[in-house]
Each structure stands twice: as structure tokens, then as C-alpha cells.
Amino acid sequence: MLSLSRKAKQFLTVLVKLLIVGGAFYFIYGRLAGDESPDWLRFREIFNNNSAYLHAFIILVLTFLNRFLEIIKWQNLVSSFKAIPLLQSTAQVLSAMTAALFTPNGIGEYAAKALYFEKAQAKNTIFLNLVCNGIQLIIAVMAGLMGLAAFNAYYPVIRGSYLLILLAILFIIIVLLFTARNFTVRGYSVQKIIDKVNALPKPIHRKNTLLAFGRYFCLIHQHYFLFLLFGVHQPYPDMIAAITAVYFLGSSLPTFQLFDFAVRGSVAVLFFGLMGVNEWIVVFAATLQWLLNIVIPVSIGSYFVFRFNR
Numbered sequence: 001m002l003s004l005s006r007k008a009k010q011f012l013t014v015l016v017k018l019l020i021v022g023g024a025f026y027f028i029y030g031r032l033a034g035d036e037s038p039d040w041l042r043f044r045e046i047f048n049n050n051s052a053y054l055h056a057f058i059i060l061v062l063t064f065l066n067r068f069l070e071i072i073k074w075q076n077l078v079s080s081f082k083a084i085p086l087l088q089s090t091a092q093v094l095s096a097m098t099a100a101l102f103t104p105n106g107i108g109e110y111a112a113k114a115l116y117f118e119k120a121q122a123k124n125t126i127f128l129n130l131v132c133n134g135i136q137l138i139i140a141v142m143a144g145l146m147g148l149a150a151f152n153a154y155y156p157v158i159r160g161s162y163l164l165i166l167l168a169i170l171f172i173i174i175v176l177l178f179t180a181r182n183f184t185v186r187g188y189s190v191q192k193i194i195d196k197v198n199a200l201p202k203p204i205h206r207k208n209t210l211l212a213f214g215r216y217f218c219l220i221h222q223h224y225f226l227f228l229l230f231g232v233h234q235p236y237p238d239m240i241a242a243i244t245a246v247y248f249l250g251s252s253l254p255t256f257q258l259f260d261f262a263v264r265g266s267v268a269v270l271f272f273g274l275m276g277v278n279e280w281i282v283v284f285a286a287t288l289q290w291l292l293n294i295v296i297p298v299s300i301g302s303y304f305v306f307r308f309n310r
Helices: 002-033 041-048 051-078 086-102 108-114 119-154 160-179 190-199 202-229 236-252 257-274 279-307
Strands: none
Touching: 051 086, 051 119, 051 202, 051 279, 086 108, 086 279, 108 119, 119 160, 119 202, 119 236, 202 236, 202 279, 236 257, 257 279
């Protein structure tokens, strides 16, 4: 019976791995081969310009740095209770991305990373992942609000009153969280989370924050250089304001990581359309970012999913 139980577990493990990886590649193929996919023949026209090769090289470097900094971030946070090598951190981050592909806002990432550690550390691993993503979200919100306000001053995309309402809602939420920080739900409260965050060593906090800023810088400028690659030469401040606003609004909408390109792409079409950027360029840039930041890491992560052993 014990032998059958082990064989059943092994079979289920292999089946789950096949479903995760097979499903990921099925949906990726569906997106790339669909009727609404960009005309890739037009992509060749870009490289008639010599500067395009330099821009393409910078984009690839920023793509690598974006994911590499995330891997170092995770290694840094996990070091609070266990030292792990860079390769192990790489496996955990990329396989978690693959597993999270079908879950809203990448929630599956939390469970996937927890599987790499002992059951006693499951809650701590989920908490560290929350810290890892939380600082990234705070930076995106702060930069996005400033970018939205700056962009809206020159290209009115929303009414000034609506922007004030948005800021007022965020302010009210912050005040409520602060005043009700001791309110407990099933043993958890905002104050407990704050205390647990503060319990982490200060050097880990500082490194986590610096790496988060580095990641955000790489991501935003990756998008900027993609537009340069396509021959869009709008003023730098306007482009950065628009890109940060698009990331803020796109990330605010609940979505599956798989369809992240569609959500951000539709928001980007609205913003960059006001700046006179051709729609096909906006869509192409969003699709390429999706390929670089999601498809390639998920493809590598699929290897680590198959290699995973509890």
C-alpha cells in the first residue's frame, strides 16, 4: 500500500508539472498565433536603422537586469532565516512565475515558493514574498501617481476632480489602516504585520528597497527604449510620466499574469495615443515587453518546474 501511495504521488506530481508547463505554452502559443497578434513582418523594418541595434542591446540588458535583481531580492529576503545560493533563488523565482501564470495577480507565486521550504517555514516564506512584492507595489504607486499628475497636466486624460478623488481615496485608506492598525481578524492585524516587517534586519530592508528601485528603473526604461527602437522620439519627461502612469493604472486592475500585456496595452494605447504615437507601435511595444518579461522567464522556469522535488 505504501508503494502504491508513493507511485500515486509521483504520478500526480508529474501530472501537475505537465499541466502547468503545457498550459503555459498553450496559452502563450495562442496569443502569438492569434488573429489579433502583431504583424511581425513589420518588425524587420525597424533594423534598417543602425541605432536600432544599440537600442535592442540596451533593452536586452535591462531585461536581464530586471529579472536578475528580482532573484537577488528573493535571495536577500530568504537570508533572514536561511542562506540559499543564487541558482536556488533563480529556480524558486522562475518556477514560481510559471506556476503563477494562471492565477489572478500572480497569487500562485506565494504557494509555489513556499513549496521549496519546510512546512514550518511556509508562513514565513509567504510573508517574505509579501514584503518582496509589497515594496515593489509601493514604488509603482508613488511613481505612478506622480507620473499621472505630470502627464495629466499636459495631456488631460482624466478630469482634475477625478484625480483629486483618487488621491483622497488613497489618503483615506492610509488613515483607516493607521487608525485601525490594532483591529484583529483571526489573530492578524496591520500592527502585527508592521511589527513583523520591522523585525527583519535593517540591512535586509535597505538592500530590498534599493533592489526594488533598481528593478523599477529597469522596467520603466525598458519600455522607454522599446519606443526609441520603434522611432518614437517624444520628450523624455513626457515619456517617463506616461509609462509610470500606465504601469500604475495597469497594475491597479485585477488580472491574470497571462493577460497582463492586454490590460497594460489597452491603457497604453489611450495614453500614448494622446501623444500622437501610432497605435501599432504601442501594441507592439506592449507585446515585446510581455515576451521579454513573461514568456522568456516562464520558458526557463518550466525547466525548474520539471526539476522540482519536494
